[in-house]
């Protein structure tokens with residue numbers, strides 16, 4: 001940093017704003033030389049702060065043209081200008097401030113504030129982008145009513161959009177035109193949006209429960225109109241679902257979505273004008289995978305749900321980010337579970353948590369769901385805030401029950417509609433509605449780290465009792481050496497010898513009740529005694545993954561196999577197989593590390609064979625159950641991660657299963673290989689995932705027959721899910737056909753940027769030893785664009801995050817490559833550069849050699865002049 005070390009901002013330092021802004025009138029004049037923004041702000045002193053204080057406005061990269069107060073121009077001695085602020089030392093109690101600034105959106109590569117994507121203007125203001133558009137008090141607890149006039153050349157920018165309702169439009173001189181938008185709802189500036197461009201709208205309508213007719217429009221670049229059906233359907237489903245499940249209706253007559261190619265994140269919930277990464281809108285069966293279709297449904301829902309959880313009730317400050325994000329992720333997860341297979345959805349959400357959030361929780365950037373401090377807020381749009389935050393909301397739901405949770409939500413909206421509030425306010429609404437004490441539960445907001453549970457069970461045959469002893473610990477994390485026990489729901493059932501759930505009766509209860517119980521943990525060690533237990537049961541613990549913890553239970557391999565066959569809870573039926581898989585794979589890792597010969601236990605092969613034999617019953621579930629625990633998750637289970645041994649162990653297991661069950665993989669693949677008409681319902685998706693899983697096992701030993709099947713599928717299928725699955729397998733193999741397949745794919749899809757992203761991804765995640773060289777060469781490919789975040793994530797991000805065996809190669813070349821790319825991207829787009837740093841922040845989880853290699857790169861990064869605060873924060877914390 002040339003400006004010296006960037007400063008951390010602390011939650012404890014929160015103070016209400018000195019001033020409030022009630023109205024904002026913007027005039028945005030878009031021209032090729034520069035954009036001029038005139039802002040007229042109705043400002044008053046905040047009664048919550050006593051005494052007159054200077055007005056400090058945020059502003060970055062703005063050229064100030066003029067300032068007036070109540071119509072009187074201020075000379076340069078009337079204000080103080082710095083790179084980040086415009087300060088007015090002396091202002092009336094209530095006044096109108098008008099500023100005029102110039103900016104150059106065409107030069108904005110950071111994609112924050114006002115920028116251009118494929119020739120169209122768009123904005124991204126969350127978290128602190130509005131200050132790059134105009135001088136403002138850029139914090140979410142300053143809420144104002146906005147009117148926005150946009151003016152631009154009509155031919156180039158026929159579509160002019162902002163928040164709220166269109167209240168006027170017309171032509172202007174010189175082939176220009178204007179539109180005036182008015183948003184009746186007061187909002188924080190991070191929800192402001194503006195779009196101007198040559199876009200085409202796909203239109204539909206939705207009638208709300210109370211009879212409001214809402215015009216729905218999805219704006220895309222010309223030529224993409226035929227890829228919006230799924231997004232539009234998803235939007236209508238989301239609107240109906242939120243009415244049905246939460247009683248929440250849409251509150252304006254128009255809802256717009258704009259899809260842009262250059263976007264740092266997934267999407268943004270700007271009031272009535274959501275802006276999306278094209279990746280989460282555009283889809284046709286030939287271009288999008290099942291995962292893409294599900295992702296679109298989830299993200300469209302997520303952004304729509306923000307209208308209530310985020311926009312109507314917003315965050316007081318950015319430490320409260322999970323107030324809206326954790327809650328909205330939970331809501332989109334519930335929605336997707338209702339629309340598709342609930343069991344598969346839960347399994348995938350937990351896999352995501354374990355693959356991405358658990359590693360974050362044990363790394364240098366570990367932070368609580370409500371962080372206590374940050375240098376750069378953009379670094380805290382994390383799996384912890386989003387996904388662990390969603391697990392926290394899920395725990396309220398489990399502790400209070402569905403009805404109690406709904407009462408809590410109703411109370412939250414009743415109390416806080418139109419306000420900017422905190423996670424404490426949310427917890428208070430839940431506690432009051434549920435009549436429960438959530439004081440200890442709130443530790444989930446302040447303690448970082450993944451809690452660990454150890455459970456032992458003892459059956460007393462004579463007394464017919466079964467006693468569970470649960471011990472919990474929370475590991476130390478940076479800045480938090482000592483932790484307190486957490487309050488969490490441990491949903492538990494007991495299986496009798498026949499595999500059926502036993503009715504449950506705890507000691508002291510008059511009668512049995514239910515077969516699944518919410519046991520509430522609060523202490524470091526707790527006992528639960530079940531009475532009237534006729535025979536030694538097998539416990540089914542943490543059903544549905546009722547708390548985001550690492551669980552160790554004293555179950556034998558036989559118990560686990562029994563659970564995989566019998567548990568009535570589908571998540572736990574899957575999980576038992578995973579626990580068994582982790583056990584076996586970690587055993588193989590140890591064998592590799594000490595040079596012992598490898599063998600896969602017959603019992604495990606048999607259990608997998610049984611699941612496969614039964615796959616026809618529930619292909620979607622079987623497809624999940626037959627996947628071995630992932631390399632990243634296996635790493636979280638080791639004291640020191642050994643990425644090479646983990647990869648070898650897992651590949652050995654896959655090859656062995658491929659060989660031993662070859663006929664069954666073949667038969668199952670064949671059974672599903674026929675070209676059924678394409679549909680994205682859960683059953684069809686399940687069949688495709690099972691088929692592609694079988695192909696993946698067959699390709700674990702790529703004999704000519706397997707390669708032939710992959711090539712046949714690659715050329716023969718019209719669904720991208722199947723095509724890309726086959727291509728991925730070919731690209732990772734030694735089959736001589738692989739280069740032809742990659743070339744054919746590129747040739748077929750070179751004009752579709754999102755499909756080309758997949759082509760980069762497939763090559764970046766190939767386990768072939770030459771992958772790093774190939775990734776380097778692809779940086780110079782004409783289709784690669786260093787300024788497009790999707791491209792960077794598909795090539796560089798996928799290599800670093802999705803290919804551990806190559807990224808962590810013993811020569812350290814992967815680390816040097818990543819550091820080079822971070823330093824190249826940082827001057828253009830700090831958010832994207834910082835996101836790529838994720839792997840470095842896990843530095844302490846590796847052996848001494850890898851730590852030293854990563855340290856060399858991190859030191860090189862922090863020593864670089866003019867580093868962004870984003871990258872500086874991650875690099876310096878990783879070195880601590």
Ligand code: ARG
Pocket residue numbers: 126127264265267268269302303325378381831
């Ligand atoms: N609120 C958006 C969402 O989760 C994410 C925007 C984050 N943007 C950022 N630059 N950090 O839907």
Ligand code: ZN
Pocket residue numbers: 302306324325328
């Ligand atoms: Zn969100």
